[in-house]
Amino acid sequence: MKLRNVITGFIAFLPAMLVSCIQDEAPNVEAAIDDIKGENIQLTSIDHIRKEIEIYVLDGADISQQELNFTLAENATIKADNQESTDQPPLYDFSQNNLRRFTVTAEDGSTTASYLIRINKIELPTKYSFEELRAITPYNVFYLTNASGIIQWASGNPGYELCGMALDEKQYPTVQVLLGKEGKGVKLTTLSTGSFGQPIGMPIAAGNLFVGSFDVQNAVLAPLEATHFGFPFTKLPTRMTGWFKYKAGETMTDRSGNVIPGKKDRGDFYAALYEAPTSDFSLDGDIFPNGESIDEHIVLMARIPESQMIETDQWTYFDLEFTPQNGKTVDREALRNGKYKLAIVFSSSIMGAYFEGAVGSELWIDEVEIKYEN
Numbered sequence: 001m002k003l004r005n006v007i008t009g010f011i012a013f014l015p016a017m018l019v020s021c022i023q024d025e026a027p028n029v030e031a032a033i034d035d036i037k038g039e040n041i042q043l044t045s046i047d048h049i050r051k052e053i054e055i056y057v058l059d060g061a062d063i064s065q066q067e068l069n070f071t072l073a074e075n076a077t078i079k080a081d082n083q084e085s086t087d088q089p090p091l092y093d094f095s096q097n098n099l100r101r102f103t104v105t106a107e108d109g110s111t112t113a114s115y116l117i118r119i120n121k122i123e124l125p126t127k128y129s130f131e132e133l134r135a136i137t138p139y140n141v142f143y144l145t146n147a148s149g150i151i152q153w154a155s156g157n158p159g160y161e162l163c164g165m166a167l168d169e170k171q172y173p174t175v176q177v178l179l180g181k182e183g184k185g186v187k188l189t190t191l192s193t194g195s196f197g198q199p200i201g202m203p204i205a206a207g208n209l210f211v212g213s214f215d216v217q218n219a220v221l222a223p224l225e226a227t228h229f230g231f232p233f234t235k236l237p238t239r240m241t242g243w244f245k246y247k248a249g250e251t252m253t254d255r256s257g258n259v260i261p262g263k264k265d266r267g268d269f270y271a272a273l274y275e276a277p278t279s280d281f282s283l284d285g286d287i288f289p290n291g292e293s294i295d296e297h298i299v300l301m302a303r304i305p306e307s308q309m310i311e312t313d314q315w316t317y318f319d320l321e322f323t324p325q326n327g328k329t330v331d332r333e334a335l336r337n338g339k340y341k342l343a344i345v346f347s348s349s350i351m352g353a354y355f356e357g358a359v360g361s362e363l364w365i366d367e368v369e370i371k372y373e374n
Helices: 003-024 157-161 194-200 333-335
Strands: 033-037 043-047 053-059 067-073 077-080 099-105 112-122 143-146 150-154 174-177 185-189 208-214 225-227 236-249 268-275 298-301 313-320 340-347 361-374
Touching: 033 043, 033 053, 033 112, 043 150, 043 208, 067 077, 077 313, 150 208, 185 208, 185 340, 225 340, 236 268, 236 298, 268 361, 298 313, 340 361
Parallel strands: 053 112
Antiparallel strands: 033 067, 043 053, 077 099, 099 112, 143 150, 174 185, 185 361, 208 225, 208 340, 236 313, 236 361, 268 298, 268 340
């Protein structure tokens, strides 16, 4: 049989085959919560592996009618396991129990996933000692606490888990160390992502820690968008103080893994007060586009200058002043009303967000404080 006749027959058969495929397409079996929005939600952290969701609202918020607008897998549905008489979806009552379980049912009607959702009412603390870890594996998760509740530090550890390089919790980029300046501290290390990261232009993972959340589902396809920085802050920050140690790795490489001759890595840390037009607005990993400019929403910033980011194996004190940015000033009334957020970020490689750095660079941090005016 001639090849032309085979192709002609296949083309004639193709429309019928497509119709059959469409008719026989199986219902979606994905049962997942991709995101949650709500008028007073300031931050949402979703652990897709453990099916646990932390939602943060300001201390004093009314959670008896907490708005939860779920972004679900296509045609999936969701329902609270134990419904309260006062629930009126998308409004749910968390006033008697701030931890509730919800079940997602996929389009196929039989595939389900159970999520624990916790509502945390909190005011951002101003002193950070890195003593507290969440009791989970395989990687360290740090917590902040104050009188009103707890808030989880975010890091890129969940993304690093994807590359399969870590054998235990101490082999991740962000880990707790026993010998901090006082008590325990945090160590951030730039690590290789091995055969997983090299082909996709992500040869390294800088150790990082920040106030905000990390979306592991975007870690590969849109890594800058995977990091969400900041939490509402109602005080006027004046200085950021603390202690650090730093050692640069031996060889700088770019995102293709090529050596950058004559260039040395350096760490970075800063705090930035920025305008938040809506409660769910946050800055992402592109806060310094290409490491040169600064996001237009930033009003005040305290950042370690290059001259002070020295290599030292001794705990070294830093005292950084918040200075105006973008020609902006703080609106005190808007500040009191929670219209600004504070981002606090630490990284072992200043260009780590763009996968440029040196494997082995280490930044140690402890006893950080944000000083402020009421």
